[in-house]
Amino acid sequence: MAILSVLLFAGAAVAHTGIRHILIDGNIYHPYDSRIDPLIRPVRRIEWSHDAMGATFNPITNFSDPSLACRENGKYPALKAPARAGAEVATYWTPITRMHNGPALAYLGRIDSPETKPQDVKFFKIYEYGFNKEKDRWANEDASDHYDSFSFKLPSDIKAGTYILRTELIAMHGNMKELKSNGLRGQIQIYPHCFNLEITGSGTATPEGVNFPGAYKVDDAGLTFPPFATYGNDTSPGNEHNSKYVPPGPPKYNGKYDAPVGPLPVPTETGIYSPELETTYQDLIRKIERPALKLATYINTVWPHYHADADQMKAYGKMGAVAGKEGKEVMAGLKADIAAFKEAAGGK
Numbered sequence: 001m002a003i004l005s006v007l008l009f010a011g012a013a014v015a016h017t018g019i020r021h022i023l024i025d026g027n028i029y030h031p032y033d034s035r036i037d038p039l040i041r042p043v044r045r046i047e048w049s050h051d052a053m054g055a056t057f058n059p060i061t062n063f064s065d066p067s068l069a070c071r072e073n074g075k076y077p078a079l080k081a082p083a084r085a086g087a088e089v090a091t092y093w094t095p096i097t098r099m100h101n102g103p104a105l106a107y108l109g110r111i112d113s114p115e116t117k118p119q120d121v122k123f124f125k126i127y128e129y130g131f132n133k134e135k136d137r138w139a140n141e142d143a144s145d146h147y148d149s150f151s152f153k154l155p156s157d158i159k160a161g162t163y164i165l166r167t168e169l170i171a172m173h174g175n176m177k178e179l180k181s182n183g184l185r186g187q188i189q190i191y192p193h194c195f196n197l198e199i200t201g202s203g204t205a206t207p208e209g210v211n212f213p214g215a216y217k218v219d220d221a222g223l224t225f226p227p228f229a230t231y232g233n234d235t236s237p238g239n240e241h242n243s244k245y246v247p248p249g250p251p252k253y254n255g256k257y258d259a260p261v262g263p264l265p266v267p268t269e270t271g272i273y274s275p276e277l278e279t280t281y282q283d284l285i286r287k288i289e290r291p292a293l294k295l296a297t298y299i300n301t302v303w304p305h306y307h308a309d310a311d312q313m314k315a316y317g318k319m320g321a322v323a324g325k326e327g328k329e330v331m332a333g334l335k336a337d338i339a340a341f342k343e344a345a346g347g348k
């Protein structure tokens, strides 16, 4: 399986995924986009900034890594998204590779001071989606079927205040028996993102929470589960197997999830630029994303659901490395444009 491993692990860093937009109680925000934001810093975002950078989104792969909270050396952001308790949140991701099988999750954790470390925040789960037996889809596949997005509700009964919203996709393809032969055991990929929310409402609940790292253990059934998404001619019942999956972490907070009360909030700042700058920013992102989009489209074609086309995979085994090289070339080619954008945006 060496060729397959090279495609999916060594060379396919550009097949990783990250949040591209987030809709919170009716308003759209930019995330901290590690493909471009580190190069135009300082940026004003609702997402915690971090040290990872480049044209790819690094997954966290170690369960005791402090980065599991809010990524690498995560920093308290400049902005907060106002949200009514009970409001809807939708996360929109960069192209999701369908064989990155695994769950989608969301947590909230109260943070009373910018000095508080995210590792000390107590997070409670507000959303989890593992495998849907009726749809025969993993959460990531379902997201891929819906414009690379998943959405959920904030609880309606929690106490008002500043919270970190921690959203997460977990890719478990590293647990597949077909991919374990190269010592890849346990290499699951965790993609957390942290956003600051100012939640309003008249609730009083203060749910118990867990810490990251700490909440996930290397031998958790929800993390060691081998998703059935096989390579070759295996015809065993994948749906039966996958439907036994239970996502990791504490149970979902079972408070109230009623509709929000009062008018939609109006944020003072969202991180979205003026129309002209925004067009340039999105254009840069489109160019940066092209190699990853090409690779994801390719992988999703040869490995759409459960069975990979073994011959095609072999024939294009180096595709990941090619996309990685293209990604670097694109970034080098855009250097001047990105610098000009930074200048025009005036460090916003």
Ligand SMILES: [Cu+2]
Pocket (backbone or CB within 6 Å): 012, 015, 016, 017, 059, 100, 171, 189
């Ligand atoms: Cu990946």
